[in-house]
Amino acid sequence: MLFSESWLRRFVNPPINTEELTHRLTMAGLEVEEVQPAAPAFSQIVVGEITSIAQHPDADRLRVCQVDDGSGQSLQIVCGAPNAAQGIKVPVARIGAELPGGMKISPVKMRGVESFGMLCSARELGLSEDHEGLLVLSAQCENGMDLRQALDLDDQIIEIKLTPNRADCLSVLGVARELAALTGEPLHMPAYEPVAVSIPDTLPVKVQDADLCGRFAGRVIKGVNARAVTPDWMRQRLARSGQRPISALVDISNYVMLELGRPTHVFDLQHVNQGLEVRWAVAGEKLELLSGVEVVLDADVGVIASNGVPCSMAGIMGGEDSAVTLDTQDIYLEAAFWWPEAIMGRARRYKFSSDASHRFERGVDFASIPEHLERVTALILEICGGQAGPVDDQVVQLPQRPSVSMRLARCQRVLGIKLEQAEVAAIFTSLGLGFSYTDDTFHVTPPSYRFDLNIEEDLIEEVARIYGFERIPDLPPVAAAQMCIDAEGLRGPHALRAALAAQDYQEVINFSFVQEDWETKICGNADPIRLLNPIASQLAVMRSSLIPSLIANIEHNAKRRQPRVRVFELGRVFMRDQHVVDGPLTVAHVNQPNRIAAAAWGGVVAEQWGQADRHVDFYDVKRDLENLLGVHAASTRYEPTEHPALHPGRSAKVMLHGKEIGLIGELHPQWLSTFDLNKAPVVFELDMAAIAQQQVVQAQGFSKQPVVVRDLAVWVESGVQYQSLRNTIEQVIAQQEQAAIIKDVQLFDVWRESPDATEKSLALRFWLQDHDSTLEDARVDACMQLILQQLMQQHQAKVRA
Template identity: 35%
Template sequence: MRVPLSWLREYVALPQDLPIADLDAAFVQCGLEVDTVEDLRDNVTGPLVVGTVASFEVLTDFKKPIRYCQVDVGEPEPRGIICGASNFAEGDRVVVALPGAVLPGGFAISARKTYGHVSDGMIASARELGLGEDHSGIMVLPDSAEAPNGADARPVIGLDEVIFELELTPDMSHCFSMRGIAREVAHRLGVGFTDPAGLTTEPAATADGPHPLRVDDPLGCDRFATRAVRGLDPAAASPEWLRRRLIHAGMRPISLAVDVTNYLMLELGQPMHAWDLATLKGTLVVRRAAAGEKLTTLDDVERSLDAEDLVICDDTGPLSLAGIMGGETSEISDSTTDVLMEAAHWDPTTMARTGRRHRLSSEAGKRFERGVDPALCRVAVQRAIDLLVEYGGGTVDASVGDIDNRRPTATIRLAADLPSRIAGVSYDTTRVGAALDACGCTWTAEADTLTVTPPSWRPDMTDQADVVEEVIRLDGYDKVPSVLPAAPPGRGLTPTQRRRRHIGRALASAGYVETLTYPFGDPTVFDALGLPADDPRRQVLTLANPIVDAEPALRTTLIPGLLKALKVNVDRGIRDVGLFETGLVFNPRPGWEDQPLPQLPVDRRPTAAELAVADALRPHQPQHLATVRCGHIESDGWWGPGRLGDWSDAIAAARTIASASGVELEVRQAQHAPWHPGRCAELLHNDTVVGHAGELHPSVCDALEVPRRTCAVEINLDAIGFPEVPPGPSISHYPVALIDVAVVVDATTPAAQVASALSEGAGDLLEDIRLFDVFSGEQLGENRKSLAYKLTFRAPDRTLTADETVEARDRAVALAADRHGAVLRGA
């Protein structure tokens, strides 16, 4: 919202010596963010004066007509100035930039020879002066401009203006007008306020309006006022002051009728529409559109209407998308003489939905969807008619149409001390009442309760919190002390938080980078992942109003989001990528589709029974951790070749996660999409599958456009649980005993299971076991392999003898033989 200072002064008794910085601060204290302050006085420096074209000579020896003008600028002799425009005549008053002036953009004016003559200055257009986009001709001053030749032209053309650009929040819809902004500033500075709506006498409604009208949807349109003027001069131009204000406010002047509606929208906040009475066929009807109806709006776009859209029609069909934009047949033309002015109040929710549905934003729509003052309709049409008659002639139709279906404004009851309790500031009743008066509310106090009725221009005030907010804002945010709350003593991080941090540090040390992906996705990605039709991960919850239409599903796995992030990195040239993420997945409760969704109240705390019903339908949300990795694990260089990642690195990442969690995982071969069936492992904790790790299937990599041999891990952290506090380790200073054991087992026997049997058989003396070699060959037999382990033995209280070490080894091999048919190699 652009606020010219001179316009603001009409309604606010601002001191003449008020510094711009103080007014800027007042805006901020009102809750209005000042984006920029544009001082037009700085746009043009140097001599800019009023002049009169005494005579001109048309030079015809060039590609376009050029005029050599003699311009009287209040000096003894006129100045000769070359001008390429032709929209002026002898005797016209113009704006002249003399040598030494600097126009916007750093364009310096000097006397120079051009077209065979010396041009001693420049006759300026509006765009050259930064006053608009009109560059079709130079500025011709109106006859009302009484400044003498040679006088400073800045006050005459509005270059002495200061314009504030405000960023308005949706909850301050009343400030989408000069009326609302002026009221706020006047209260903040403690000066007088003149309500522009009070400068016009509201006419009384008559039995019949100036044109037949019917409102079929009183909920969508609760007020519709009309007034007409006949015999308007279609050639009448808008007055210069009105055109200037529109330009300063960022709008382009068009015609008198249209300019008047735009001006009043800015002044009062009431959008209006001007109809050509000669083009209307039959009764105007406000109704919902019929599905499939078409309307070509003023932006030349044909739109298919929805059954929720509000439209204004006559006998020919829809003429206007109500409250948003008129149709091409509803425009005021150059021959319009009879004008019907309309001011209506439209349902904000309908306006917002219509604008978003059609991706159509307009100044009127912005105001209606935030809420305008329904009490202004008749005032606005009367003000519009007065301006049309004053500047365009014509006769006012005596009829005043007003269909009024407004509902009474609801009152709000709240405890008198609620503002004090919320803000931590002691507000007595007098102080609260002063703020409510400034807001325009009517209120009464009874015992410890306030009953507040918001003004018609504050549709955003609907509950106690809104009243409290207004009291705090109008009394002054700066009066609310900044007090840091006392931090209660805590117990440190929770076990979940500690585990997450430990895992994050461990994975970061292993070369992974943590990322955060969106918890929403496209359910068609499950086809790319190759999930079976009955896979529980396909059972997803979808959002009714998703952020992205193509991604409405709450995730049931972290893998798709991480692969999407990995692809972005690879596409940008980062070939060696390792990512991990910890986050929730959302698994629907069985049978939730058949249960009615509970509607929890918002005006009170739900009961325990209501919360229990809602909780029974709340999806299960376990915390998962996933990693993805592609490219080199070890880079190549002068030291030798590098190493590409493979399934073993995914297993290593899973073991890193388990170690940081303080648990051990059992690893065994499995088949589970989207992993490669021959390079996939399932991860078990206490005989329960908690995740999977390995290389992704090549078809999955191709479908998702990530490099082949990409590895991934996904673990359900909630299924792991938390280990008991381990006892402190006992450190022995006695020497270790090392024995290598090689056993031959079936080729399908997992090495981890053999290691588990060896560890259990060796007993307490075993300190560590490590697989260091896997061998298969003809000498071992078909489908046989050799697993070589290094066993480390140590006693806490003595040096082990050779017999004790060999006995422990034999027990280990015996248990492995009993469980897995292991045979000591070479035996």
């Protein structure tokens, strides 16, 4: 929000400079983002009056002006401005003056005629971009007056950044209230004297929906001069607040919005003389806005209608058909309280914003509507003339403002300072908060313009703001501190990130909302969770998998000629689940598990001389996955699976203790063209909760006995999986003491006589060791024979000769 310091000081004028003023506002929560001077530096420029003007004898576009600069002597100045005329007052740069940019004025001859100064445009003074002619000043300015004083150019323009809860400070009055409370200086409120009612005319208004409009007030004003010139003081304040002056009636409405925080709207009475209806729109109704854009209204958008036709989006923007023009003579002035919930998000839905909606969706004072209406009316009658009718004020349904309690002891404990009851009472009084005090508790009734005071913590914040955050001592807490030791078996998100980063993966953070076809086609999710208000049309649903976004990251890098990409992400996914109920961290019917996923594409290692280039494959990423699993890797099994995103035959589900915890595989060939990739990435995705806990490794002493290595090759049916043989061997080791000497088993060869052979040979290597004694051949042979017998019984295995 922009406003000028001089405007603010008309409400409250503390004896502090600009720097101290802005510092206090910032420390009170109204962050001052920038302070700029109203005009750049220049000197010796005064108000002058052109007393006579004559054509230059040798130049068609130049004229010789005689100027009264208040010095008592007429200055001869040659000027080429097209609007130079006798009798107007303009800025005069005297000899020795310095303009913005460093230009100095000295006597010159222009086509043989001497010139002793310069008449200036607004652009030459750095006041605006207007350079069509001289800056014409008000006739009330005295000749010789310093221009900075005449136009109040030593003013400062302050820009503050407000948090959404402080709608009461979206006006100069609101900021002045804060400054008065911070400095203790008196607040000078504007006059709200009722204007004289000189005509009986009224306009019938019917408020049909109380959940849209809680209060509606308006009055008829006839005989206004819409072509009246907006006063310079008002135009100046509007310009310094970032508002472009348009016409007198519009400027007055904008001025009061900035001054008091009260958006109002002016209707051309000729177009709404049948009366007004305040209601929700009928779906499909159309309205051309003041911006020239035609919108199709939804049923949850409020409108002000006349004769059944919408003529304004309630609390957002007026319609073009009922707007005032320079020919308007009779108007209807409206001010209303719109429920914030009825305005929130409506303007953004139609891809625009307005000053009115920005205020109404945060909450606007509902108690001062008649007074503010009188203020607007008084300005209209003063500037545009006319006759005012009576105020029609309809109170339909106003917000209930229950008192908010704040325990003094609780306030002292939260802030860490000993505050007396009288000091807190003085703070509430300075803020204009009505209160009572009983049983060490303040009972505060929030004023109608403070929609942010609802709970005890809000009042504690008010006390801290006005007391001064910088006055609160920075003391360390006095408490018996006890170190919290992380569970040794817990692997949190940071540990998992570190494990993948150590394997040359880079973390990425993607949006939780994705394209709908990713969900339906790549993830096989027929019913994704849709967003009610997506930030972009292509980001319309919540993700149920991290994989598509990782593939998109690879595509992005591949298009930028990156030869090798390894990325991972840790984040939530969102799926429908009827068993989930509402809770502190849950939403009904939505499961939100944490997942960790990674994708690799390109070379196994970065290009180098010591190793041939090879594209990453399934087993490379499987190794990375097992390194991530840590001690879980020994209990993890991989079973073939099918998934819409993965290559059939080159993908598997990851099983841990018999439960599926994720999947791994190569991207399906049909998605390579979709993502414009020449080779398939390999991806995996795991449920983070399944691997976050692990058993602590138990240390065991090393055996000093030698290790015996034996190989066993067997024929089995082609459909028999190695994992089933491995399960049988592990079962024998666990159940037969004789086989306990087997420490490890690895598959090192698979052989078939032909691709369509019905049998295959699996060659297994066994490592055997006893902790206490050296193994003898007889004992090793008996152990291997036991393993072979079990393989023959359960899998019809045959020893390969």
